[in-house]
Amino acid sequence: MTPSLEKDDLARLVAADIPEGAYVNLGIGQPTSIARYLKPDSGVILHTENGMLGMGEVVPAEEADRDLTNAGKQPVTELPGAAYFHHADSFAMMRGGHLDVCVMGAFQVSADGDLANWHTGAPDAIPAVGGAMDLAVGAKEVWVMMTLFTRTGAPKLVPACTYPLTGKACVTRVYTDVATFLLTPDGVRVRDTHGIGRDELATRLDVPLL
Amino acid sequence: MTPSLEKDDLARLVAADIPEGAYVNLGIGQPTSIARYLKPDSGVILHTENGMLGMGEVVPAEEADRDLTNAGKQPVTELPGAAYFHHADSFAMMRGGHLDVCVMGAFQVSADGDLANWHTGAPDAIPAVGGAMDLAVGAKEVWVMMTLFTRTGAPKLVPACTYPLTGKACVTRVYTDVATFLLTPDGVRVRDTHGIGRDELATRLDVPLL
Amino acid sequence: MKTQVTDALTAVKEIADGDTVLVGGFGMAGMPVELIDALIEHGAGDLTIVSNNAGNGDTGLAALIAAGRVRKMVCSFPRQADSWHFDGMYRAGKIELELVPQGNLAERMRAAGAGIGAFYCPTGVGTPIAEGRETRIIDGREYVLEYPIHGDVALIRAHVADRLGNLVYRKTARNFGPVMATAAKLTIAQVSRIAEIGELDPENIVTPSIYVNRLVEVPL
Amino acid sequence: MKTQVTDALTAVKEIADGDTVLVGGFGMAGMPVELIDALIEHGAGDLTIVSNNAGNGDTGLAALIAAGRVRKMVCSFPRQADSWHFDGMYRAGKIELELVPQGNLAERMRAAGAGIGAFYCPTGVGTPIAEGRETRIIDGREYVLEYPIHGDVALIRAHVADRLGNLVYRKTARNFGPVMATAAKLTIAQVSRIAEIGELDPENIVTPSIYVNRLVEVPL
Numbered sequence: 021m022t023p024s025l026e027k028d029d030l031a032r033l034v035a036a037d038i039p040e041g042a043y044v045n046l047g048i049g050q051p052t053s054i055a056r057y058l059k060p061d062s063g064v065i066l067h068t069e070n071g072m073l074g075m076g077e078v079v080p081a082e083e084a085d086r087d088l089t090n091a092g093k094q095p096v097t098e099l100p101g102a103a104y105f106h107h108a109d110s111f112a113m114m115r116g117g118h119l120d121v122c123v124m125g126a127f128q129v130s131a132d133g134d135l136a137n138w139h140t141g142a143p144d145a146i147p148a149v150g151g152a153m154d155l156a157v158g159a160k161e162v163w164v165m166m167t168l169f170t171r172t173g174a175p176k177l178v179p180a181c182t183y184p185l186t187g188k189a190c191v192t193r194v195y196t197d198v199a200t201f202l203l204t205p206d207g208v209r210v211r212d213t214h215g216i217g218r219d220e221l222a223t224r225l226d227v228p229l230l
Numbered sequence: 231m232t233p234s235l236e237k238d239d240l241a242r243l244v245a246a247d248i249p250e251g252a253y254v255n256l257g258i259g260q261p262t263s264i265a266r267y268l269k270p271d272s273g274v275i276l277h278t279e280n281g282m283l284g285m286g287e288v289v290p291a292e293e294a295d296r297d298l299t300n301a302g303k304q305p306v307t308e309l310p311g312a313a314y315f316h317h318a319d320s321f322a323m324m325r326g327g328h329l330d331v332c333v334m335g336a337f338q339v340s341a342d343g344d345l346a347n348w349h350t351g352a353p354d355a356i357p358a359v360g361g362a363m364d365l366a367v368g369a370k371e372v373w374v375m376m377t378l379f380t381r382t383g384a385p386k387l388v389p390a391c392t393y394p395l396t397g398k399a400c401v402t403r404v405y406t407d408v409a410t411f412l413l414t415p416d417g418v419r420v421r422d423t424h425g426i427g428r429d430e431l432a433t434r435l436d437v438p439l440l
Numbered sequence: 441m442k443t444q445v446t447d448a449l450t451a452v453k454e455i456a457d458g459d460t461v462l463v464g465g466f467g468m469a470g471m472p473v474e475l476i477d478a479l480i481e482h483g484a485g486d487l488t489i490v491s492n493n494a495g496n497g498d499t500g501l502a503a504l505i506a507a508g509r510v511r512k513m514v515c516s517f518p519r520q521a522d523s524w525h526f527d528g529m530y531r532a533g534k535i536e537l538e539l540v541p542q543g544n545l546a547e548r549m550r551a552a553g554a555g556i557g558a559f560y561c562p563t564g565v566g567t568p569i570a571e572g573r574e575t576r577i578i579d580g581r582e583y584v585l586e587y588p589i590h591g592d593v594a595l596i597r598a599h600v601a602d603r604l605g606n607l608v609y610r611k612t613a614r615n616f617g618p619v620m621a622t623a624a625k626l627t628i629a630q631v632s633r634i635a636e637i638g639e640l641d642p643e644n645i646v647t648p649s650i651y652v653n654r655l656v657e658v659p660l
Numbered sequence: 661m662k663t664q665v666t667d668a669l670t671a672v673k674e675i676a677d678g679d680t681v682l683v684g685g686f687g688m689a690g691m692p693v694e695l696i697d698a699l700i701e702h703g704a705g706d707l708t709i710v711s712n713n714a715g716n717g718d719t720g721l722a723a724l725i726a727a728g729r730v731r732k733m734v735c736s737f738p739r740q741a742d743s744w745h746f747d748g749m750y751r752a753g754k755i756e757l758e759l760v761p762q763g764n765l766a767e768r769m770r771a772a773g774a775g776i777g778a779f780y781c782p783t784g785v786g787t788p789i790a791e792g793r794e795t796r797i798i799d800g801r802e803y804v805l806e807y808p809i810h811g812d813v814a815l816i817r818a819h820v821a822d823r824l825g826n827l828v829y830r831k832t833a834r835n836f837g838p839v840m841a842t843a844a845k846l847t848i849a850q851v852s853r854i855a856e857i858g859e860l861d862p863e864n865i866v867t868p869s870i871y872v873n874r875l876v877e878v879p880l
Contacts, residue, residue, distance in 0.1 A: 041442030087833035093687040100638030101604040103645035106838040108770040111763030115555030148739040154763035188786035251662030297613035303467040310858030311824040313865035316618040318550040321543030325775030358519040364543035398566035557780035557803035583777035
């Protein structure tokens with residue numbers, strides 16, 4: 021049995037699944053690292069919601085241009101063929117269904133694709149949503165990248181989200197450290213597993229698996 | 231008594247009333263000629279709904295650039311400080327109330343500022359509205375420039391329009407060959423007359439005059 | 441997905457009978473004449489055409505109308521001195537007309553491209569355009585509810601593209617092109633020149649490549 | 661009307677207690693720090709601030725919040741590693757928060773600038789953001805009704821202006837500036853340089869001068 025995936029391996033797995041020439045938004049945090057594993061000849065073009073297509077890599081602070089950041093406010097580069105636009109145009113692009121794929125992190129995903137990734141529901145938390153809800157309703161494919169279990173072992177792929185939703189029935193794939201799930205009209209299909217058997221997976225999740 | 235105004239005199243009169251630095255849209259037809267009488271140092275900036283601020287003069291066919299026209303599809307020039315934008319942005323500018331003044335022709339204007347200038351209502355006419363309705367609701371001031379009477383002597387400033395409307399309660403001034411009218415909350419005020427006495431004006435119009 | 445560079449006839453080959461085609465241009469400025477010629481040669485009919493005008497003279501959109509391929513025109517200003525092909529078809533009852541104020545035409549396509557379901561617009565309130573339509577008072581002002589206009593295909597003309605499909609336009613020929621590019625499932629742009637990637641300044645791109653599926657180079 | 665070129669303190673002098681101020685920037689990129697400094701010096705309070713974030717570090721918007729001038733923040737992403745001034749005020753119950761998804765924030769200001777009364781937006785359907793809000797099914801999809809956000813004043817930062825007030829931006833510092841400029845009664849732009857009229861290419865203007873009332877030059 022292969023071991024469970026380290027973060028970089030997971031990013032590499034997602035990167036390999038992104039179609040050639042796709043327009044892609046990589047969410048704040050872990051999904052940002054997917055960019056490192058895209059092949060230079062893939063023609064994949066990265067969108068950042070703060071107004072750019074053709075975004076390049078995250079660069080160290082000493083190379084930073086303060087006018088050029090990703091959605092996580094990290095300094096990035098500009099690739100040849102890039103284009104800048106303002107926020108209303110950027111979100112029109114997202115909401116209008118023009119992005120092929122977006123990849124986001126999540127607290128929970130439900131079997132029918134509901135996404136919860138902006139708020140734990142804790143009463144003292146300061147809520148912040150950013151562009152997550154816009155991506156959830158807008159991208160043609162919404163992929164989630166996360167660990168399958170919390171630190172206490174609770175599954176994050178669930179029959180119904182208990183955290184406040186980001187979007188309903190929007191997620192089509194869930195990439196985790198131990199398995200990749202395709203959320204299909206027929207149900208949740210396990211595409212591959214890493215360091216866990218399908219039987220154990222079925223036992224530890226409350227979601228029926230195909 | 232001064233004579234009634236020729237078309238060019240009327241255009242000159244309107245031009246003189248446009249405030250310095252105003253952003254102005256001049257409608258198709260007669261209002262277009264107002265541009266000729268704007269003082270070069272007035273700082274007035276002309277908008278054309280097909281996507282430009284800083285439009286210059288109409289030029290003869292031999293100087294035409296087919297990519298640079300006014301809303302009447304006549305070739306025009308570009309002035310220093312001009313800006314181009316697409317149609318949705320151009321009409322957002324109009325609808326959003328950013329133009330200081332627009333000047334349009336009219337079939338009829340009512341005493342409370344209703345405008346009719348797009349359709350005679352004739353059953354065999356092919357209707358065409360262009361940007362007139364957008365200007366009527368959008369510009370801060372809507373001025374009309376027209377002859378006060380039809381060729382058969384019927385007044386075009388009326389108690390209520392009989393032609394289909396372009397916009398409701400939008401016109402604030404009516405410049406005609408024989409008089410200028412200010413449409414105020416108190417009623418229709420005659421500002422100046424040309425070749426006609428105020429008494430005769432009052433007799434020939436069905437609209438109470440202040 | 442990757443923008444294809446192709447010839448005009450190949451570019452238009454999937455346009456099907458009954459499609460809604462958004463056609464750029466304000467009069468002749470920005471009209472993709474060679475793409476329309478290819479559409480005529482291709483042969484699709486029963487089309488709904490969304491364009492500001494209903495053809496000028498005998499070329500471009502006017503030729504498509506003259507060829508009897510247009511079932512319905514959605515436009516703001518059909519009647520012009522040189523719109524004789526449309527005028528004849530219209531008076532003969534052979535073409536349907538949906539008259540839309542120019543700004544609504546632009547904004548309804550913008551809504552289609554931006555994922556907006558509908559919007560309240562002040563234009564046309566109290567006029568025949570608003571008759572029988574849903575209206576609403578918001579903050580004391582009356583608005584008409586307007587719905588998006590989606591295209592199956594957009595045929596537009598730009599000035600220069602790069603090989604990725606980024607577009608810049610020239611002067612007032614920009615007009616409806618950038619909006620239509622966002623509102624159609626398939627956008628085909630005719631350009632005067634295709635530049636190398638990196639040649640166009642990223643600050644000056646008007647239509648980002650994401651909105652452009654096919655490029656056809658037609659030198660001036 | 662003509663755009664004025666002035667200093668920062670003069671530019672902000674009419675901002676009044678209780679005003680709604682749109683503040684450009686995404687984090688620090690595009691934030692008009694010197695205009696905000698002038699607003700702090702000017703002294704207006706009880707402000708509603710519309711901005712993507714709720715301040716970063718100790719400068720710009722964060723300093724305005726720290727000075728106790730903000731009654732309410734309308735933003736998409738207040739909570740950040742360096743939003744300590746907002747966090748403190750919020751937990752102390754001294755500042756109100758209206759959380760708006762980032763795209764709705766942009767589109768609602770765009771609607772204000774474009775004369776749209778309201779629009780149906782799919783974002784947030786089925787989430788707490790949509791609770792108690794008016795929704796509507798259009799073509800089988802559910803939308804939430806969203807209203808414009810108008811500003812009394814917009815404080816934005818651009819790269820270069822010409823003396824007429826035309827603006828160009830730099831890279832992702834463009835962000836909310838062009839939208840906010842359209843949505844406020846008074847738009848004040850801080851720019852790195854003021855160019856002569858005619859120096860900027862008309863094809864490349866991002867914010868036309870009609871949207872800009874005052875310019876303040878703050879060299880980098």
